[in-house]
Amino acid sequence: MKQLILLFTFSVSTFCGFGQDFFDTIFAKYSGENAIVSISIGKELLSLATSTDNSNSSKEIMDKFNELKILVQSKSTTNKNAHQTFVNDVLSYVEKSDYHKLMEVTDSDTKLNFYARKSGKTITHLVMIGGECDEEIFLSLKGEFTTKGIVTLGESGGTDGLSHLLKLKSLENN
Numbered sequence: 001m002k003q004l005i006l007l008f009t010f011s012v013s014t015f016c017g018f019g020q021d022f023f024d025t026i027f028a029k030y031s032g033e034n035a036i037v038s039i040s041i042g043k044e045l046l047s048l049a050t051s052t053d054n055s056n057s058s059k060e061i062m063d064k065f066n067e068l069k070i071l072v073q074s075k076s077t078t079n080k081n082a083h084q085t086f087v088n089d090v091l092s093y094v095e096k097s098d099y100h101k102l103m104e105v106t107d108s109d110t111k112l113n114f115y116a117r118k119s120g121k122t123i124t125h126l127v128m129i130g131g132e133c134d135e136e137i138f139l140s141l142k143g144e145f146t147t148k149g150i151v152t153l154g155e156s157g158g159t160d161g162l163s164h165l166l167k168l169k170s171l172e173n174n
Helices: 002-018 023-032 042-048 057-063 079-093 147-155 159-169
Strands: 037-040 064-074 099-106 110-119 124-130 134-147
Touching: 023 037, 023 064, 023 079, 023 134, 037 042, 042 057, 042 064, 057 147, 064 110, 079 124, 079 134, 124 147
Parallel strands: none
Antiparallel strands: 037 064, 064 134, 099 110, 110 124, 124 134
């Protein structure tokens, strides 16, 4: 009987450990660390973002997003090893999983990589990793949406991490 209970306990704990996906683990690992700002927005708040907008199309687009998580790490106040760990943790997983690279944007002080997990033509998870000369950004957006929906979210994002989603505008017609 003890063996059966131990086997059951082990099985349940194993499944609970795998219940959290890699990106949630990264978010939990770096949230609250020195020089890192973490933002987690659930479906309810994402839906409220369009409550002041009278456009039905923007409400329909926002209803397709389930969760948005953003980590922003200041490079100026962190050591180089911590910065490299942040970037490498995300990139090492994304590049060996079933995420497809949508695009890379590089200019004089910005480098952004966009990866997506797709189901047909619908994106179920968008990951953006990169940054500017003074900060690194990790963005995880889950739901069932298109690139047009992502660009719409970026247009409403102002100057924070969401504005980087506008870089995907070039993919909107694909």
